[in-house]
Amino acid sequence: MGDSVAWDVIVVGAGLGGLTAAQRLSQAGYQVLVLDKSRGVGGRMATRRVTWPQRADAPGSETVAVDHGCRFLPASTRLEEPGVAEGVLHPWNPAEFALTVDSQGRTQVVSTPSQGPYAVSPQGMSAVAKTLAAGLTLQRQSRVTQVWPQGDGWRVTWVNDAAGAEAGETAPLTTRALLLAIPAAQIVPLVTGATAHHAGLAPFLAAAEAVTFDPVMTVMAGYDGLTDPLTRLDRPQLDPTSPPGWMVWGQGHPNLRWLALDSSKRLQSPYPVVVAHSTATFAETHFDATDLASVGQTLLAQAALALDSRLAQPTWMQVHRWRYGFVKQAHPAPLLATAAAPTLAGCGDWCAGLSADDAIQSGEAAAHHLRHSLESQRPE
Ligand SMILES: Cc1cc2nc3c(=O)[nH]c(=O)nc-3n(C[C@H](O)[C@H](O)[C@H](O)COP(=O)(O)OP(=O)(O)OC[C@H]3O[C@@H](n4cnc5c(N)ncnc54)[C@H](O)[C@@H]3O)c2cc1C
Missing domain, CATH: 3.50.50.60 (FAD/NAD(P)-binding domain)
Structure with missing residues (x-):
C-alpha cells in the first residue's frame, strides 16, 4: 500500500x-x-426547521420541526439497541385510518387497527x-x-x-x-x-x-389558529403516555400515499402541522413542475376532499421532492x-x-x- x-x-x-x-x-x-x-x-x-410566520396573538417567530422524509421506525427498531439512539426515540401511537373509494368513486375515510406504537423523535x-x-x-x-x-x-x-x-x-x-x-x-x-x-x-x-425507486413529493403544511385536532379524525381514547395524533394510509388513492398530523410527534405542538406524501404516479406527473406551490396545493386539495376542507387553507406550506423516495425493485x-x-x-x-x-x-x-x-x- x-x-x-x-x-x-x-x-x-x-x-x-x-x-x-x-x-x-x-x-x-x-x-x-x-x-x-x-x-x-x-x-x-x-427534518426541516420551519419558521412559522409571525402571529398577531403571539409576537416573535417560532420554529417547528417537520419530518419530511422518514416518518417513524418500528418500536422494535435496531436503533433501540443499548447505546445506539437511547433517549432520542419516543413512542407515537396515532389513530390510524385508510382511504377507500366507494362504488360511486367517492373517497371514504375508514378507521383501521393501529399498527403502533411507532418510534419517533420529538426533536425530529x-x-x-x-x-x-x-x-x-x-x-x-x-x-x-x-x-x-x-x-x-x-x-x-x-x-x-x-x-x-x-x-x-x-x-x-x-x-x-x-x-x-x-x-x-x-x-x-x-x-x-x-x-x-x-x-x-x-x-x-x-x-x-x-x-429502481419510486419518486415521492412531500407537502408540509401548518395551520394557524386551528388548535383543535382535525375533528373528523379525533380519537376518543388517547394513551396518556404518548402524544395524540392520526395518520391516514392512502391505500389505493390515486394521489395520496400517506398523511398525518406530524405535530403530534412533538412534545409541545400548539398548532397543527400536517405532512402528506404523494403516490409515485402523482410525483411522476408533477416532479419537474416549476410552480411547486401549486403542486402542493393540488395535493392538499385532495386531502381536503377526503378528510377535512380546512386542510386546503394552510398558513404556510412547503414542498419537497424525493427523486429516489421509496425502493421499488430491491x-x-x-x-x-x-x-x-x-x-x-x-x-x-x-x-x-x-x-x-x-x-x-x-x-x-x-x-x-x-x-x-x-x-x-x-x-x-
Ligand atoms: C418521504 C419518505 C418517507 C419515508 N418514511 C419511512 C418510514 O416511515 N419508515 C421507514 O422505515 N422508512 C421510511 N422511508 C425510507 C427511509 O427514509 C430510508 O429507507 C432510509 O432513510 C434510507 O437510508 P440510506 O442510508 O439507505 O439512504 P439515504 O438516506 O438516501 O442516504 C444517502 C445519502 O447519500 C448522500 N449522497 C447521495 N449521492 C451522493 C454523492 N454523490 N456524494 C455524496 N453524498 C451523496 C445523500 O445526500 C444522502 O445523505 C421514507 C422515505 C421517504 C423518502
Whole structure:
C-alpha cells in the first residue's frame, strides 16, 4: 500500500446505512471518512426547521420541526439497541385510518387497527442520524463525482458544494476501501467511467442499474389558529403516555400515499402541522413542475376532499421532492459487492429491503464485508 492512501475506508453518504457502517468500522479501529453532499446528515431521514410566520396573538417567530422524509421506525427498531439512539426515540401511537373509494368513486375515510406504537423523535427524525454521526470524521457538502481503482484501493473525486471561497473542485482522496452508501441509481454515474479499468466494476454497475425507486413529493403544511385536532379524525381514547395524533394510509388513492398530523410527534405542538406524501404516479406527473406551490396545493386539495376542507387553507406550506423516495425493485442481497472488487461495496435500504431499519442492517452487513476484505489484504 502506497503512502498516498490516507483513509482505510471512505463512506459516501451519511444516511442511516452509511452512518451505521462508518460507526462499526471506526469502532473496529479503522480510519474512516464520511462524505455527504448535503448540509446535514441523515439523507432521507430528514427534518426541516420551519419558521412559522409571525402571529398577531403571539409576537416573535417560532420554529417547528417537520419530518419530511422518514416518518417513524418500528418500536422494535435496531436503533433501540443499548447505546445506539437511547433517549432520542419516543413512542407515537396515532389513530390510524385508510382511504377507500366507494362504488360511486367517492373517497371514504375508514378507521383501521393501529399498527403502533411507532418510534419517533420529538426533536425530529434527523436527531436519530445526528446521534449516529457523533464522533465520526464527516465532511458535509462534499459531493462525490467519480470513483476509480488505484493500486489496491480507490481514488475518489469530489466537489465542494459549500458556497464561498472553498467551493468547487478539490484534490482527489484515496482510500483502501470504499463504501457507496447512496441510492443505487446514484451509484451508477460514479462507477460508469471506471468499468473498463477494473474487472469487478461491470457486474457491480449492472446490479446497481437493476435497482429502481419510486419518486415521492412531500407537502408540509401548518395551520394557524386551528388548535383543535382535525375533528373528523379525533380519537376518543388517547394513551396518556404518548402524544395524540392520526395518520391516514392512502391505500389505493390515486394521489395520496400517506398523511398525518406530524405535530403530534412533538412534545409541545400548539398548532397543527400536517405532512402528506404523494403516490409515485402523482410525483411522476408533477416532479419537474416549476410552480411547486401549486403542486402542493393540488395535493392538499385532495386531502381536503377526503378528510377535512380546512386542510386546503394552510398558513404556510412547503414542498419537497424525493427523486429516489421509496425502493421499488430491491437488490436481492443485504449489500452490493463483487468477488473481483472486494474492497468496494454498496449499501442502503435498497439492499434486500425498503425501510430505515433495512438501511441500518445493510450498513452492518457492508461494514462486516469491508472489515473482512481489509483484514485479508494485510501482509502475513
Ligand atoms: C418521504 C419518505 C418517507 C419515508 N418514511 C419511512 C418510514 O416511515 N419508515 C421507514 O422505515 N422508512 C421510511 N422511508 C425510507 C427511509 O427514509 C430510508 O429507507 C432510509 O432513510 C434510507 O437510508 P440510506 O442510508 O439507505 O439512504 P439515504 O438516506 O438516501 O442516504 C444517502 C445519502 O447519500 C448522500 N449522497 C447521495 N449521492 C451522493 C454523492 N454523490 N456524494 C455524496 N453524498 C451523496 C445523500 O445526500 C444522502 O445523505 C421514507 C422515505 C421517504 C423518502
